[in-house]
Amino acid sequence: MLKPTLIAALSALTFTALAQAAEPLIAEDKVLVLGCLEQIEQGTTWRQCVNLMFEPCAAQTPGTDGHVACLNGVRGEWSETVQTLQVEVMDAVTLTGQSQISDLMDLWSKFVVQKCNEVAIAKPTGAESARLGCEISEFAGLADEFAACLEGRSTADYCEIKE
Numbered sequence: 091m092l093k094p095t096l097i098a099a100l101s102a103l104t105f106t107a108l109a110q111a112a113e114p115l116i117a118e119d120k121v122l123v124l125g126c127l128e129q130i131e132q133g134t135t136w137r138q139c140v141n142l143m144f145e146p147c148a149a150q151t152p153g154t155d156g157h158v159a160c161l162n163g164v165r166g167e168w169s170e171t172v173q174t175l176q177v178e179v180m181d182a183v184t185l186t187g188q189s190q191i192s193d194l195m196d197l198w199s200k201f202v203v204q205k206c207n208e209v210a211i212a213k214p215t216g217a218e219s220a221r222l223g224c225e226i227s228e229f230a231g232l233a234d235e236f237a238a239c240l241e242g243r244s245t246a247d248y249c250e251i252k253e
Contacts, residue, residue, distance in 0.1 A: 115174055115178075116171055116174060116175070117167065117171070119142070119145070119146070120167070120168070120171045120230075120233065122142055123139060123142045123143050123230055124230070124233060124234050124237050126138055126139040126142050127139050127230065127231070127234040128234065128237075128238070128243075139230075140227070143164075143226060143227065143230055144161075144164070144223070144226070146160060146163070146164050147160035147161055147164060152216055152219050153215055153216030153218075153219050157216075157219050158218045158219055158222065161219055161222035161223060161226065162222060164222075164226055165222050165225050165226050165229065168225075168226050168229035168230055168233065169229055171229070171233050172229050172232050172233050172236065175233055175236035175237060175240070176191070176195070176236060178236070178240055179191065179236045179239050179240060179249070182239070182240060182251050182252065183239070183248060183249060183250055183251060183252065184250045184251075184252055186248075186250065187247075187248040187249060187250050188248075190247060190248035191248050194248065198232065202224075202225060202228045205224060205228070206221045206222075206224035206225050206228070207221065209221060209223075209224040210224075239251075
C-alpha cells in the first residue's frame with residue numbers, strides 16, 4: 091500500500107505535467123517503485139522493491155545480450171526520472187540548496203561509477219547486467235530522495251524549500 095503523501099505529491103507532479111504536456115512527469119511504474127521504497131521501514135522489503143524495479147526485464151535471462159539491452163533501457167528511464175525530479179527539486183529549494191545539490195550530484199555520479207564498476211568486477215559472468223542493475227538501484231534511491239524532498243520528508247541539508 092502506497093502512503094497517501096507520496097501518491098498525492100507524485101500525483102500533483104503528474105497532474106502539473108499533464109496540464110503542460112501530453113505525458114505524466116513520472117511514469118507509473120517508477121511511482122510504484124518509489125512508493126515501495128518509501129514503505130521499506132513500514133513492512134515492505136527491499137526484495138519487493140527490487141522486483142518492481144526490474145520487472146520490465148524479468149522475462150530476459152540474466153547476463154544475456156537481451157537482458158543487458160533491457161537493463162540499458164530501464165537505466166535510461168531511471169536517469170530521466172532523476173533528471174525530472176532534480177529539476178523540480180532545484181526549482182523548489184533555496185539557492186544554497188541548489189548549490190549543495192550541484193556539488194552532491196558531482197560526488198554522487200563518481201560514487202555510482204566506482205561502486206557499480208566494483209560490482210561488475212565481482213561478477214565475472216553477467217558483469218554488464220550487474221553494473222547496470224547497480225546503477226538502476228542507485229538511480230531509484232536518488233529519485234526516492236528527491237521525491238522525499240518534494241514531499242517534505244527529507245532531512246537533507248539541501249532540502250530547504252523556498253518560502
